[in-house]
Amino acid sequence: MNSTDTSIGRTRDADPADFAHVDTWVFDLDNTLYPRRTDLFSQIDARMTDYVAELLSVPRDEAKAVQKGFYRQYGTTLRGLMEVHGIDPDAFLAYVHNIDYSWLAPNPELGAEIAALPGRKFIFTNGDRGHAERTARQLGIFEHFEDVFDIVAAGLIPKPAAETYDKFMGLHRIDTARAAMFEDLARNLEVPKRLGMRTVLIVPENFETALGDAWEHEGREGAHIDFVTDDLTAFLRRIRAAA
Template sequence: MPSQTAIRQTEDATPADFAHVRDWVFDLDNTLYPRRSNLFSQIDERMTAFVADLLSLPRDEARAKQKDFYRRYGTTLRGLMQEHRVDPDAFLQFVHDIDYSWIEPDPALGAEIEALPGRKFIFTNGDRRHAERAARQLGVLDHFEDIFDLVAADLVPKPAAETYDKFMGLHRIDAAHAAMFEDLARNLEVPKRLGMRTVLIVPENFEDTFGDVWEHEGRDGDHVDYVTGDLAGFLRKIR
């Protein structure tokens, strides 16, 4: 098992720490595009509406049920499929019918991703159409080798170990030469165990954008190598 290291902040990262990396793996929501864009709030509201309509619940009860599914199954969709046999295509199409103009293009981030040596991937619990639209609006889509989405994962979301295995097997990724960037600490546990360099994306105004507390449990764990609130700045520093 790879050795574990304590969290180091952005200023402690050096090019030498990432010189071995050939494959760069990025989560999408609240990682590539920042949490401050608030794009995911649109998806969140539409998931609540879907649950409310499906189960004939008032909004507050539907939201509580949605969050319960998310916590227990990794995604709301997984919970709906397991307990209510929901059609995943219908769900994904409904919840991603949103306004992507909320994401501000980030040319600086695009330039840093393009300059990274090796291959770059988006690895998301959303679907490909959502990832393509978000990454295109952000201005980074053309810099990625491929998108590994929830459909490619046979609808089994991160942090399931089998999903990481499927992603890495498909693209022949050697974990010892890979790095993963995520906004949820729990989604970095398996990559760290496999030998990846791990980076947690935490908003600079963390308390103001915290969301559900349990989502961020484990951010101080040994499976997180680095923490940053500035992805473009971090990539610039390690180059």
């Protein structure tokens, strides 16, 4: 494993041999299959704030604080709203994912690299299936995936809960010793690493943390992170020689 120090953080580049054994490729969706700089998730974030503000009849700034508190404590805002306020998850998911997907440009280069990976490919997201499909179709990469494992399939229990990974692995009969997972949140890679998977953290370009909450970027130097990259397409191109 090679490492390159930067003024802001550290990137770790893969050697193709590190992935020669991998035949199952698992990708998070938001800020992983598309770069954080596109800021698509800001639309969902804003709609979650609106939902909380209306539900609790509070100003948006107060609703934002509640929303982010639930996200950090429960893994998703949805889970927190269910636990504390007993909301209808289907209505919430439909509302927050009613966004403009034209913000995403098709990415045929990424599609080609995913298609060239040997074996099975999955999307594993804390969002819902409809959002995952619309996102992946807009990117032009949906056809390369065997399935989407979404928050509904997870029984509405989000990553990083260990039971959610177990459910995903069991459903698709995945040999974790032969699998790799790509994620933008370091905490969501702790369980995969314990299960024996290769772990790849996707970080914003140049380690820019202006978008999103600072705590989301905590843990990127942890031992559970095998590799770090700010360019998923280039990373996959480098390791594809292992195929």
